[in-house]
Amino acid sequence: MSAIPVGLVGVTGYTGMELARILSNHNKMKLVRVTSRAEAGKKLADIYPFLNGMELGALEITMPEVDDLEKSCELVFLAVPHKTAMNIGGQLFDRGIKVVDLSADFRIRDRKTYEEWYKVDHTREDLLPKAVYGLPEFYRDQVKGASLVANPGCYPTSVIIGLTPALAENLVETTDIVIDAKSGASGAGRGANVGTLFCEVADSFRAYGLTSHRHTPEIEQELSVVAEESITVSFNTHLLPIDRGILSTIYTKVKDGVTAQEIRAAYAKAYDNEKLIRVLPEGQLPETRWVRGTMFCDVGVVPDPRTGRLIIVTAIDNVCRGASGQAVANANLMLGFNEREGLALAPMMP
Amino acid sequence: MSAIPVGLVGVTGYTGMELARILSNHNKMKLVRVTSRAEAGKKLADIYPFLNGMELGALEITMPEVDDLEKSCELVFLAVPHKTAMNIGGQLFDRGIKVVDLSADFRIRDRKTYEEWYKVDHTREDLLPKAVYGLPEFYRDQVKGASLVANPGCYPTSVIIGLTPALAENLVETTDIVIDAKSGASGAGRGANVGTLFCEVADSFRAYGLTSHRHTPEIEQELSVVAEESITVSFNTHLLPIDRGILSTIYTKVKDGVTAQEIRAAYAKAYDNEKLIRVLPEGQLPETRWVRGTMFCDVGVVPDPRTGRLIIVTAIDNVCRGASGQAVANANLMLGFNEREGLALAPMMP
Amino acid sequence: MSAIPVGLVGVTGYTGMELARILSNHNKMKLVRVTSRAEAGKKLADIYPFLNGMELGALEITMPEVDDLEKSCELVFLAVPHKTAMNIGGQLFDRGIKVVDLSADFRIRDRKTYEEWYKVDHTREDLLPKAVYGLPEFYRDQVKGASLVANPGCYPTSVIIGLTPALAENLVETTDIVIDAKSGASGAGRGANVGTLFCEVADSFRAYGLTSHRHTPEIEQELSVVAEESITVSFNTHLLPIDRGILSTIYTKVKDGVTAQEIRAAYAKAYDNEKLIRVLPEGQLPETRWVRGTMFCDVGVVPDPRTGRLIIVTAIDNVCRGASGQAVANANLMLGFNEREGLALAPMMP
Amino acid sequence: MSAIPVGLVGVTGYTGMELARILSNHNKMKLVRVTSRAEAGKKLADIYPFLNGMELGALEITMPEVDDLEKSCELVFLAVPHKTAMNIGGQLFDRGIKVVDLSADFRIRDRKTYEEWYKVDHTREDLLPKAVYGLPEFYRDQVKGASLVANPGCYPTSVIIGLTPALAENLVETTDIVIDAKSGASGAGRGANVGTLFCEVADSFRAYGLTSHRHTPEIEQELSVVAEESITVSFNTHLLPIDRGILSTIYTKVKDGVTAQEIRAAYAKAYDNEKLIRVLPEGQLPETRWVRGTMFCDVGVVPDPRTGRLIIVTAIDNVCRGASGQAVANANLMLGFNEREGLALAPMMP
Incomplete structure (x- = not known):
């Protein structure tokens, strides 16, 4: 079987x-279209010199044309800003092209919530019920049958994986969840911006999105599904002087009578059969480097009897697991391949 | 007046x-003795090349001898590990030499608590009531009259300054405090250690001291004084790939009826007259670089009505404000100088 | 005596x-005017949060008006791009205001050379003979009497200090000089630019200005003065993933018969009385951190008999010694102060 | 065909x-033995947490026993210090086990030169003529038939690839080669060492091995083979604050009459058919990140008519191309596989 032709917009x-x-x-997938309004006409290796001498480097960048994408691709990845994604993703969907959207446009099931946090109108409300939230461990079967997948946000991926077993098994209070999340600078994107210049980020650390990060409703939506009740969380973000990686430290209050053994059992039950989620042995805690360049989500589980809390620490690579790698996993499922096809990536250390 | 001769052990x-x-x-102070068992006989510039060509660089490193320190110094800074500090600090105190101890040995007023967390016997319990906890903003008058100052830990400095106004004014619940602290690698010391090699720390981030960091009892002791009740906190630490800097994100629950205005007023009242604590304008959040190389503690105050929380973010330079700079401030007070003598340091940016 | 009022344009x-x-x-100097077209109306601390709570932070940013600068300042520092500097610097000079120009506009004595490398017309050729090249160690007396000082480039500072003793004493071939220079990212400025984003610079290293860097003619001009013959050098630059610092490794061929002793003697003779240039002891080599935040230029001198070469390594802080610190040293001289007034900066380590 | 069992000592x-x-x-290769005196008895994932949940992580670390290695492996990689490698490598060779030695012990063909630079006796001089220098592009056929491969040093790999076309085609002077090389901190190894602590390396840059680096004789040996005359080079090294990567800037004098076109043609001729060496288009220069995690060696070729020089810049990943990746390429050849089996690694960016 020849490889399936896919495209990348943005x-x-x-x-x-x-x-x-x-x-x-x-x-099993072959990238045949890459588009960019700003760079059309160049070869991919002209703007990504790391592709010099590789087959993909010779691919020509084109303008994003729906007709052309329809003709040439079976599936299209959207790596464009929200609102733009809604528009082009909607058109591709209408023409029967499978879409994995890396923006937030189809993640929030409730239109009003989306519009409130993202400050734009949603013009394709009709697609919201059709879009599947692409966290493979939790929505594997739905993704397989989907034509439109909303690829999860990077922070939500790290948080939802971290909290799901504790909430699903009813081990922690739902009213007292605090998430202290830290991300590498690639999460801020590649736009020219004083705030993410090397000299503004290196050898420093800062809080930047306290109480108001746009990933909050996405996290609350998915945790509420798991807990079967409406959950509000305190979600707060910081900028790390590293390229890749998110580490989320999640603070919860343990319900009365729940033991450390029960907690560890819940995480084992949830993830022992998941190849890409690694619940660490007691005494080990996640480090972003141990997942660098991969799809792994490492999970540290730390009950604290002294304070009656359960602390959960997760680490992912925000660019791979938190974005493009997860998009490929979703595409694999949508196209009938093994979920981890092309994703057997060993961490790069150091 | 000629400068006061001081020494540094370690x-x-x-x-x-x-x-x-x-x-x-x-x-107003002149360093006349520097000691190290391992480096005795060398010039200071031999081991600190940054002192090449400076007067201090020519100072010879000697063995730590109490007799010699007594004869040559009015005040001695101890930069040696706990337990060692207790011993040499006790001897110097007995001979009437003023001591600023940068270790933990005299910070914890309760001997049993000290021994439990530090796993050593305390052999100078007699000095515990005489030692003053050297956080100048809160113990200024006592430090002025002290002969033995326990210089605060780096993390506790960042946390106590952050929480004091909220606790002193009774604005937040005392039973629900979570501290997510992050420190640069200098906090781990200069010992040869695989875990703090460049390739183990750079381009990575990790949690390392969840629920069990030794600074916990020090934080709880001082917060309990402020709140006038016994406080237990969840204190958790992470390692940043930066040289210097601690940023602590502190999560609290606001008491019913307390407004954002009251909160900001409490911080203004507490710190408006403090030159070295800067409560940031609304909308600004601390970054470690803005305090790099200085005594400043920057404080961001973020009420979150949506979740009923108050988030406080503080940033300090762990090596300056969190250790040696604060030691000099204490020495200034003990010797009758202006607290900020020699400490008018502007942040280095970038 | 009250402090001299000075201004900063840019x-x-x-x-x-x-x-x-x-x-x-x-x-002895007081900054009373700071100008920026883009930021006029703000307080300085609004754009430099590190100045929060410091007197300077309250200074209001104004539009750059020559009339206003003339009335309020005795001396003005220009931190604007070349060409702009020429214009406003020329006007200030005409009105009798002392000027320290941090741009390249008055560094190159030969108009044609300037125009060739900087690709703009020089409109104030009349001032070229009046401008003094502000490398204090070599032009101290001229700077004292100058009204217009061309503050040297960062790379040229590191190279000229490194090569001068060898060339002045006729120890190395003038036809075979190769300079491999490496600079931290602050040298690229604070403009929004994809190429200097954190994720483009961190954990990487690149050559960027081989054979064609604009500092070449400045280096050649000054070395030719020292050697009393026209010198062409191969000058090549690289971008380091650090905030501050330039390290230049300079390769020369030793003239026949010249000994290592003669070489070291030449450097001792040249710099033993210079407080801000430190020729390192044999066996020590410069590191950018040992000069961080200071005016020091560290010089390592490494004769290599095996290859008949002399390698000279210099390290400076490009922002301090290579720009603003040196500008203050020049202003000190122009205003009759001690050259190192306000510049007794100890290196920050780590 | 089942995978070939291989071992790793160290x-x-x-x-x-x-x-x-x-x-x-x-x-096609399966790692079945991993040895370490210090860590024997642990699982590989205990010391390399990045292998958690991967098959290799469960492999038990054993003591290095030649009998056991002989029985279990067809080929053994040696990642132990020089001298140790000579000993165990010799024994394995004697028993007919294929060896890829990552140390320097079999790289230098001349025993005396080896002993002079490495300060130890060579006890297996008999094997020197049998060892093949494993730079695949130049010794591919010999490696295929070899039982003992001396895997090249990291710096030499970057330098030899850079200079070979210019020397082979007689385009540059052989008497005037200067190499300014810069390496990431992983090159210094994983031993506990103050000099490579994060706080000693980060935000700094230093020269460390001027005129005396042990890779010098290896470079000179191989360049002399290419040039067919004895070549002496000035080889000098610096420590970069990055994890991985070597960038070498190589300065040569162009022979009279040689044109830029001839130079570019020589590099094209040498490397156009090599998949893992990428001569960059004019105007592009190597960056270590573009080769991160891969076997690529990027080569920038910059003729400089103004100074009569040719500057060659190369970038490799010192851990992959400069060590373990190249070792696998050699093992592939020795075992009859495609040279790039398992090495189709795309660079990780950012």
């Missing part, structure tokens, strides 16, 4: 780069 | 380096 | 920040 | 880690 950012990295070693 | 670590940096520009 | 970049840092602790 | 360093990373995705 090729200039870090998620585009990462998709190119992954697909350059994927045997 | 010269090989980062706190020793920082003390040398600060004292090289201090007009 | 306040938004790293050199402006550094000037603010230095002048915030300068007793 | 598992605790960065080259061991990298070999584990690469072999975890290699279909």
Whole structure:
């Protein structure tokens, strides 16, 4: 069987780069279209010199034309800003092209909530019920049958994986969840911006999105599904002087009578059969480098009897697991491949 | 008036380096003794090349001898590990030499608590009531009259300054405090250690001291004083790939009926007259670089009505404000100088 | 005597920040005007949060008006791009205001050379003979009497200090000089630019200005003065993933019969009386951190008999010694102060 | 065909880690033995947490026993210090086990030169003529038939690839070669060492091995083979604050009459058919990140008519191309596989 032709709309950012990295070693999908209004006409290696001498580097960047994408691709990845994604993703869906959207446009099931946090009108409310939230461990079967997948946000991926077992098994209070999340600078994108210059980020650390990060409703939506009640969380973000990686430290209050053994059992039950989620042995805690360049989500589980809390720490690579790698996993499922096809990536250390 | 002669016991670590940096520009204290068992006989510039060509660089490193320190110094800074500090600090105190101890040995007023967390016997319990906890903003008058000052830990400095106004004014619940603290690698010291090699720390981030960091009892002790009740906190630490800096994100629950205005008023009242604590304008959040190399503690105050929480973010330079700079401030007070003598340091940016 | 009022035109970049840092602790100059077209109306602390709570932070940013600068300042620092500097610097000079220009506009004595490398017309050729090249160690007396000082480039500072003794004493071939220079990212300025984003610079290293860097003619001009013959050098630059610092490795061929002793003697003779240039002891080599935040230029001298070469390594802080600190040293001289007034900065380590 | 069983002696360093990373995705070799005196008895994932949940992570670390290695492996990689490698490598060779030695012990063909630079006696001089220098592009056929391959040093790999076309085609002077090389901190190994602590390396840059680096004789040996005359080079090294990567800037004098076209033609001729060496288009220069995690060697060729020089810049990943990846390429050849089996690695960016 020859490889399935796929496209990428929006090729200039870090998620585009990462998709190119992954697909350059994927045997069952072939990237045949890459688009960018700003860079059309160039070869991919002109803007991504790491592709010099690789087959993908010779691919020409084109303008994003729906007709052309329809003709040439079976599935299209969207790595464009929200609102733009809604528009082009909607058109592709209408023409029967499978879509994995890396923006937030189809993640929030409630239109009003979306519009409140993202400050734009949603013009394709009709697609919201059709979009599947692409966290494979929790929505595997739905993704397989989906034509439109909303690829999860990077922070939500790290938080939802971390909290699901505790909430699903009813081990922690739902009213007292605090998430202290830290992300590498690639999460801020590749736009020219004083705030993410090397000299503004290196050898420093800052809080930046306290109480108001747009990933909050996405996290609350998914945790509420798990807990079967409406959950409000305190979600707060910080900027790390690293390229890749998110580490989320999640603070919860343990319900009366719940033991450390029960907690560890819940995480084992949830994830022992999941190849890409690694619940660490007692005494080990996640580090972003141990998942660098991969789909792994490492989970540390730390009950604290002294304070009656359960602390959960998760680490992911925000560009791979938190964006493009997860998009490929979803595409694999949508196209009938093994979920981890092309994603057997070993961490790069150091 | 000629400068007061002072000594430094333990010269090989980062706190020793920082003390040398600060004292090289201090007009009223003169460093006349620096000791190290391992480096005795060398010039200070041999082990700190940054002192090449500076007067201090020519100072010879000697063995730590109490007799010699007694004869040559009016005040001695101790930058040695706990237990060692207790011993030499006790002897110097007995001979009437003023001591600023940068270790934990005299910070914890309760001997049993100390022994439990530090796993050593305390052999100078007699000095515990005489030692003053050297956080100048809160113990200024006591420090002025003290002969033995326990210089605060780096993390506790950042946390106590952050929480004091909220607790003193009774604005937040005392039973629900979570501290997510992050420190640069200098906090781990200058010992040869695989875990703090460049390739183990750079481009990565990790949690390392969840629920069990030794600074916990120090934080709880001081917060309990402020709140006038016994407080237990969830204190958790992470390692940042930066040289210097601690940023603590502190999560509290606001008491019913307390408004954002009251909260901001409490912080203004507490710190408006403090030159070295800067409560940031609304909308600004602390970054470690803005305090780099200085005594400033920056405080961001973020009420979150949506979740009923108050988030406080503080940033300090762990080596300066969190160790050697604060030690010099304490020494200034003990010797009758202006608290900020030699400490008018502007942040280095970038 | 009250402090001399000085101004700063162009306040938004790293050199402006550094000037603010230095002048915030300068007793004899007072910064009374800071200008920026983009930021006029704000307080300085609004754009430089590190100045929160410091006197300088309250200074209002104004539009750059020559009339106003003339009335309010005795000396003005220009931290604006070349060409702009020529214009406003020329006007200030005409009105009798002392000027320290941090741009390249008055560094190159030969108009044609300037125009060739900088690709703009020089409109104030009349001032070229009046401008003094502000490398204090070599032009101290001229700077004292100057009204217009061309503050040297960062790379040229590191190279000229490194090569002068060898060339002045006729120890190396003038036809075979190769300079491999490496600079931290602050040298690229604070403009929004994809190429200097954190994720483009961190954990990477690149050559960027081989054979064609604009500092080449400045280096050749000054070395030719020293050697008393026209010198062409191969000058090549690289971008380091650090905030501050330049390290230049300079390769020369030793003339026949010249010994290592003669070489070391030449460097001792040249710099033993210079407080801000430190020729390192044999066996020590410069590191950028040992000069961080200071005016020091560290010089390592490594004769290599095996290859008949002399390698000279220099390290400076590009923002301090390579720009704003040196500008203050020049201003000190122009205003009759001690050259190192306000510049007794100890290196920050780590 | 089932995978060939291979072993790794010396598992605790960065080259061991990298070999584990690469072999975890290699279909034709299976790592069945990993040894370490210090860590024997542990699982590989205990010391390399990045292998948690991967098959290789469960492999038990054993003591290095030649009998056991002989029985279990067809080929053994040696990642132990020089001298140790000579001993165990010799024994394995004697028993007919294929060996890829990552140390320097079999790289230098002349025993005396080896002993002079490495300060130890060579006890297996008999094997020197049998060892093949494993730079695949130049010794591919010999490696295929070899039982003992001396895997090249990291710096030499970057330098020899850079200079070979110019020397082979007689385009540059052989008497005037200067190499300014810069390496990431992983090159210094994973031993506990103050000099490579995060706070000693981060935000700094230093020269460290001027005129005397042990890779000098290896470079001179191989360049002399290419040039067919004895070549002496000035080879000098610096420490970069990055994890991985070497960038070498190589300065040569162009022979009279040689044109830029001839130079570019020579590099094209040499490398156009080599998949893992990428001569960059004019105007592009190497960056270490574009080769991160891969076997690529990027080569920038910059003729400089103004100074009569040719500057060649190369970038490699020192841990992959400069060590373990190249070792796998050699093992592939020795075992009859495609040279790039398991090495189709796309660069990780950012």
